[in-house]
Amino acid sequence: MSVSPENWGPHAIVEDVVVTPLFLLRNALRLQRLWATWSVRRGRRTVYGPHPAVCLTDMPIAAFIEAGKKRAAKGEAMSAFSIVLPKDHVHAAGARPAIYGLSVDVILPRGDECGSRILPDAVLPEAEQYRYVTLGDYGKVDWTHEREWRWPCRDEPTDPQDIPPLDGKDVPGLDLTFPGMGVIVRTQEQAHKILHDILVLNDMHSSNSYDFILVADSISDLPALRDPGKVRHVLTAASIDLESIIFVTKTDRILWLAKYNKAVSDVSTEKLPKMGREIGGCWLWLTDAAHPLTRALVAEGVVHINQDGRYLVDVPFDKDLPLSVREELARRLAALLRSRHQQSATYHSVLGKFGWDDIPSYSNPPLENRLIFNYAHDDDDR
Structure with missing residues (x-):
């Protein structure tokens, strides 16, 4: 049984139950949370005990990229997408390595129809059962090479048969608030989408925890990843430097402010609408968070970011x-x-009120803009 929230997350466009890996990654970034699940396979939970869990893999970045490329080439179910978490911080949050096998023989609970699978306390205490991974549960299974870790969700246990929360932000899980995190994607186009999401989090002061975005397809020399003397250089060369985008030099700020002010002064006032007496707030909505003009205006402190992550600028019109x-x-x-300047933008307005989060609001949302809208079914996001 597949269940999901009615509202997955900010600006999520979902039309089917099958979604792409990049969609899930972006949704987790935007919600700042990895959802805890029972990891149901063939109608049975693979997470034992009374608590769902977040499953993680303990792999060096270089090994993950190499394995991901090779397994994807074979058509195996492993994607090139990852959120990289610092192991010491995840451990401090309660995550622990998986336990592969038990020291005593026990008949495993079948857990048909997604029922609970709880082992006797004498075999493994309930509080530790989320860590248990079978080596042969109704078929040949061996995931020891994954070096899996799991984080238990100690919130109120959920039943896979239950109706999920209507909003993705209400689904319990592991909050992504650790310093020193990173993201791995396959292509430069995917990296630009992730960059937008990270900039929104940073500019809203929700998170400044991400240090890098790594583009797997930018690594042409896979054997170099196995060379301790080359691996850091190879990974750095394939990464987007977030700091150089987030922080704007004074020279660039002055340059782009001048370009913006020139555009404002050049706006034509001919043939304007003659009708209407409505009052309300109106802003310019900059739809590319990484564009140098957006970065300059953010640095200048003239951008308001509303609760939907829209970059809004007061314009000096009467x-x-x-x-x-x-x-x-x-x-x-x-x-x-x-x-x-190839800066994508539109307008955002509020009828009868002057707060950028007030309603009713009006705009011309660029639904084709994949930076803002997280589409769940784009083929190139697999």
């Missing part, structure tokens, strides 16, 4: 103008920024 007129001026400014 606030006494009707809302429809200011919306049109914001659209024209967005068009100038697109044509001159």
Whole structure:
């Protein structure tokens, strides 16, 4: 039985129960949480005991990339996507290595129809049973090479048959708040999507925990990953330098502010709408968090980021103008920024109120924009 929240997460576009690995990774980043599950296989839980768990793999980054590429080439079920967690911090949060096998013979509970699988306390205390991984549960199974770790979710136990929470943010799991985390993806295009998500978290002051994004396809010399003297250089060369994007030099900030102000002054005021007396707030919505103009305006402190992660800028148009007129001026400014600087943008407005999180709000959401919207079924995200 497959169950999932009605609302997966921020800007998630889901139309089927089968979703891509990159969608799941981005959803976890945006929610800042890895969901705890029972890891159901063929109608049975593979997590024993009374608590669901988050399953992790203890592998060096180089080994993960090499194994991922080779297994993907064979058509095996291993993707090139990963969130890299510092082992010492995960251990401090309660994660422990899996236990492969028991010292005494025991008849394992079958747990048909997703029923609980709890071992006798004399065999393994309930508090440790989430760590147990079988070596031969109704068929040949050997996952010892995975060097699995598990983190137990000690919150109220959930039943796989239960209706899940309506919102993904309410699904319990391991919060991704550790320092020194990283992300591994397959392509540069996927890396740009992840970069957007990390910048939003950083700019909203929700997290500054991610140190790197590693692009597996940028590594052409796989054998070099096995050379201790070369591995760090190879991995660094294939990574996106987050610090150089997040932090803007004073020179670049001045340059891009001048370009922005020039675009504002060049907005045409001809043939504006004549009708409408609506009042309300109106902003320019910058839809590319990594663009140098966005970074400069964030550094200047003139960007408001609302609860939906939209980068909103007050524009110096007369606030006494009707809302429809200011919306049109914001659209024209967005068009100038697109044509001159390849900065994607649109407008965001609120009728009758002036807070960027107020409702009802209006905009022209760029549904085709894969940076903002997390699509669950894009073939190139597998």
